[in-house]
Amino acid sequence: MPTHKTKARPGAGVMKPRTRNSAKIAPQILKAMTYQREEYKNKIQSHLTGAIIEFYKARLAKKNGQTRWVAHWMTEAKSLVEHKLVYEILHAIRGFTDRRKAYEQAVKEFQANDSSYRRYAATIVKKDFKLTTLKHALDDADTAAFWEYVQGFADAALAAAG
8 A cells, every 4th residue: 555645647547549540550450359260260179179178087087986186177177168168259250250150160170089089088087197097988978968068158159149
């Protein structure tokens, strides 16, 4: 807490245009920040990758009686789906209008690599818990649970985006 009184300058904290061109520059910056279709799909897939790996690690560890990191991994998956994926779905786009179609294409492409995500999660669980083998593997029910969870948030975000 300051011991002396300070007085704010009028207009302090307010950005003022420095040039006559700044009114033209701001829309250009905003346009540059928007996602084109491929970038949009890549961002979606990036967050799905992190989420499915964390989800799979948690499910796999729990199935094999290793519960130490389950809550942490589920929290990570939840953050990636409920916050980061939703943010990317709602992010400004340009050059295409059908977010849902682009999202569904990204998911379809992503799902083709499911076996890789399962193998990677198994590798990490074995390493983290110093196991040589796992008694129980991931199955299609685990995958269905993940997609059911994701779809609820994706549908809400896509509906909000319009």
